[in-house]
Amino acid sequence: MTSTSDDSLFDGGCACRAVRYRLHGRPLFVNCCHCTWCQRESGSAFAVNAMIEADRVSLVAGDPEKVATPSASGAGQTIARCPQCRIALWSNYAGAGESVRFVRVGSLDEPSRLPPDIHIFTSTKQPWVVLPAGVPAVAEYYDSKQYWPAESLERRKALRARAGR
Numbered sequence: 001m002t003s004t005s006d007d008s009l010f011d012g013g014c015a016c017r018a019v020r021y022r023l024h025g026r027p028l029f030v031n032c033c034h035c036t037w038c039q040r041e042s043g044s045a046f047a048v049n050a051m052i053e054a055d056r057v058s059l060v061a062g063d064p065e066k067v068a069t070p071s072a073s074g075a076g077q078t079i080a081r082c083p084q085c086r087i088a089l090w091s092n093y094a095g096a097g098e099s100v101r102f103v104r105v106g107s108l109d110e111p112s113r114l115p116p117d118i119h120i121f122t123s124t125k126q127p128w129v130v131l132p133a134g135v136p137a138v139a140e141y142y143d144s145k146q147y148w149p150a151e152s153l154e155r156r157k158a159l160r161a162r163a164g165r
């Protein structure tokens with residue numbers, strides 16, 4: 001396993017290793033989503049997504065295929081998948097647009113480095129999933145100003161300024 005000593009870098013990729021990527025810096029925030037859509041898409045009980053600026057994600061190998069996929073909001077999402085093994089690597093949602101990627105934490109080489117910062121949509125959480133004490137949990141979604149660290153809010157502000165939004 002390739003592991004870097006730089007703790008601001010996070011490497012990941014698909015199952016067949018045709019696609020490899022690297023995150024440059026820690027994510028803005030890590031959501032663990034217990035909504036029924038994430039359960040269906042993952043085939044599991046929840047999805048863990050690290051939100052990070054698109055320009056902090058570099059492709060090391062391969063070229064993910066973008067698959068248009070319905071989303072809970074109705075606005076849709078684009079899931080970047082390996083063109084060979086079809087593993088999902090990240091999503092872009094209509095709300096945040098192209099500039100923020102929701103990277104699947106399970107596709108990182110060391111997912112344990114990015115535990116959830118918050119649990120969301122716990123209203124539809126599977127009853128056997130027991131949430132850890134000390135990590136925020138909300139029934140639906142949340143106001144980022146209330147939960148994100150100041151540094152992440154600053155980064156998002158800079159991103160929006162760059163995007164002219």
Ligand SMILES: [Zn+2]
Binds near residue numbers: 086087
């Ligand atoms: Zn693959």
Ligand SMILES: [Zn+2]
Binds near residue numbers: 036039121
């Ligand atoms: Zn979800």
